[in-house]
Amino acid sequence: MSPRIEHDAGPPGHHAAGLFAAAAMHRDGDGNALHAPVLVLNASYEPINVCAARRALVLVLKGVAMTEEENGHFLHAARIAMRVPSVIRLLEYRRIPHQSRALSRKNILLRDRNTCQYCATVLPSGELTLDHVIPRSRGGSSTWENLVACCHPCNRRKGNQFPLEVGMKLMREPRAFNLHTSRHIMRLMGRSDDKWRKYLFY
Ligand SMILES: [Zn+2]
Numbered sequence: 001m002s003p004r005i006e007h008d009a010g011p012p013g014h015h016a017a018g019l020f021a022a023a024a025m026h027r028d029g030d031g032n033a034l035h036a037p038v039l040v041l042n043a044s045y046e047p048i049n050v051c052a053a054r055r056a057l058v059l060v061l062k063g064v065a066m067t068e069e070e071n072g073h074f075l076h077a078a079r080i081a082m083r084v085p086s087v088i089r090l091l092e093y094r095r096i097p098h099q100s101r102a103l104s105r106k107n108i109l110l111r112d113r114n115t116c117q118y119c120a121t122v123l124p125s126g127e128l129t130l131d132h133v134i135p136r137s138r139g140g141s142s143t144w145e146n147l148v149a150c151c152h153p154c155n156r157r158k159g160n161q162f163p164l165e166v167g168m169k170l171m172r173e174p175r176a177f178n179l180h181t182s183r184h185i186m187r188l189m190g191r192s193d194d195k196w197r198k199y200l201f202y
Contacts, residue, residue, distance in 0.1 A: 033073035033084050037189055039196045041068065043093040047186050047199050056088045065090045069195040086195045103144055105130055110185060111177045112149035118158070118168050121151050133170065135160040144176040 038056035040049040051059075057075060059065040060082075071086035108130055115122050117131070131150035134140030137160050148170065150158075158166055187200050 033071065034075070036071055036073075036084065036086075037193075038071075038085050039087045039186065039193075039199060040065070041087060041089040041199055043090050045089065045199060047183065047196075048090075048094070049182065050186055050189060053084050056085050057082060059090075060085065060088060063091070068199075071193075071195070086193060087199060103142070103147075107177050108144075108147050109149050111144075111175075113185075115149060115171070116151035116154055117148035117171050117174070118150060118154040118163070120171055123151055127151065129155050131155050131158060133163060133174065135162070138162070145174050148174050 034052065034054040034057075036053045037050050038053050039047055040051055040056070040059075042048045053071065053073075056065070060067055065088040067083065067085040067087075068089045069085065069087035070083040073084040075082045075084055106125075109125050109128060113122070114125060114128060116128065128149050129152060130147050131154070132140040132142070133146050133148060136142075140146050154168065158168055163169060183200070186196070189196070
C-alpha cells in the first residue's frame with residue numbers, strides 16, 4: 001500500500017519540514033495524531049523500532065518507507081491530506097546492529113520500564129533518577145551496564161556506596177538495550193494497537 005497523497009504537491013520529501021510547519025496550524029484538533037507511536041518494520045517485515053507518527057510521515061514522504069497500516073487519522077497540510085500511518089515498512093533492508101540504541105536517560109528508563117531497580121516501584125519518568133550502580137566517585141562509568149532507573153529515596157539511601165554495602169540489591173543485571181528488549185517493549189505497546197499484532201506476535 002503506497003502513501004496516499006490525495007493532491008500531489010510536487011516531489012515529496014523536499015518540503016517535509018514546511019509541510020509540518022503548515023500541519024502545526026492545520027491539525028484539526030488532532031495534534032496528538034502526530035505523536036502517536038508507529039511501528040517500524042524492516043523491508044523483511046521484521047519489527048525494528050517504534051517512532052512518532054510525525055517521523056514516520058517524513059520517512060514515507062522521503063520515499064524511505066511505505067505505509068503498511070493506517071491509524072485512522074488524516075494529516076491536512078498545505079494542499080495535501082495524508083493518512084497517518086500506524087505501521088510503516090522500510091523499502092530497503094537495513095542491517096540492525098545489536099546494541100545500536102543511544103545511551104540516554106529516556107532509553108534507560110524505557111529498558112527498566114520506569115521501575116526503580118532496587119525497590120521495584122513503578123513511577124512516572126519525572127519521579128525517577130538514574131543511579132550509577134558503581135558510583136562515579138569510585139570509578140563507575142556511564143554505561144548501559146552501570147546505569148539503572150532509581151527512585152529518589154533509594155538513590156539517597158545508596159549515596160556513594162556499592163549496593164551491597166548498604167544492603168541493596170538490583171532486581172536484575174542491567175544490560176545494553178538490545179533488539180530483544182526493544183521487541184519486548186514493542187509487544188507491550190502493541191497491546192494497545194491491534195494493527196501491530198500481526199507483525200509482533202509471530
Ligand atoms: Zn526505589
